[in-house]
Amino acid sequence: MNCGQMEQDLIAYLDGKAAPAARRQVEQHLTACTACRERAMEFRALWSVLDEVPEISPSPSFDAAVRQRVAAESHRAALWGWLLPSPRLALAVTALLVVSVWLSSQRLTPQPVLVPAPQSIEAEFNMIQDLPVLEDYDVLASFDALAELPVQQTPAPQANSQR
């Protein structure tokens, strides 16, 4: 056995839990190796030092606090047990809830509405001017010659046909 192998066996040896073969090997190594012998003795001393840390006692209200939390848990479990007496029903209710929520969210989701982007009056006017159907209206509305003609002689359809 070498010093590296002590990492696996020294603690068990000091605990008195090493297998007989391992124990003999550790003892042989400790006889030959001063550093490991020192380490082994200091580990034993260290364990005594660790015992110096006193234990603390749980507060007198500890048990009552645990019982209170457990009682609250039991109450909650009983309530759920009453509401949902079987796992299948619980699953069905959960599924129903999920579907309902999904459906309502589908309905409530606002459909995209084509809202014209805010534009200036001038831009709006230009857009209207570009529409071919209104182009004729503009021409006819500002065609002064038509206004001078007697109404009975020049019916509007003929004016249209002149264009």
Add this chain to the structure above:
Amino acid sequence: MARSDVQLMLDVKAGDDSSFDLLLRKYRSPLVNFLYRMVGDTGAAEDLAQEVFLRVYRARKQYAPSAKFTTWMFRIATNVALNERRDGRHRRLEVSIDQPADGGENDAPALEVADRNPGIEHELIARDRAAVIRRAVEALPEKQRAAVLLHKYQEMDYDEIARVLECSESALKSLLFRAYETLRTELAPLVEPGHAAKASLGAGK
């Protein structure tokens, strides 16, 4: 004949809450102390110990005695403590080396009291030593710390500790060796070679 922990837990599973009370009385102190040494704060330790008992109770219906009850319980406790330290919900009161370990009611000037009463002086020295030891253990990496606490203070077997920490037995032995090696260095002034030499090797913890 006293029922085993596993039997008590099976009785809890069957709806016998008085068995849970027996487990509570048996393990409240080991749990609170383990958690105190893990998180370094008494209030947090009690809170976490309550949480562990609550989790044990919650899991009663699914409980299957595949391992020792203590292995299962300390596994819950270790996870709770590690989560607690990571979350940092409870802030430990830092204790200076120059101050008594527990502060609060022990805030009296140490030297002045010690001059008047040698008994109190010894008490103060013991308390300071305990504070130094506690800090050295708390400074260990968390897995090493848990391993030391379960080995040294709970006196669990290696296979049990390995199951609690979810590692192999071989890895656990290395973990313990490294942890004690660190503590041996950190606490060198407290480890008296003379005292160690008197102790017979292989005599157990």
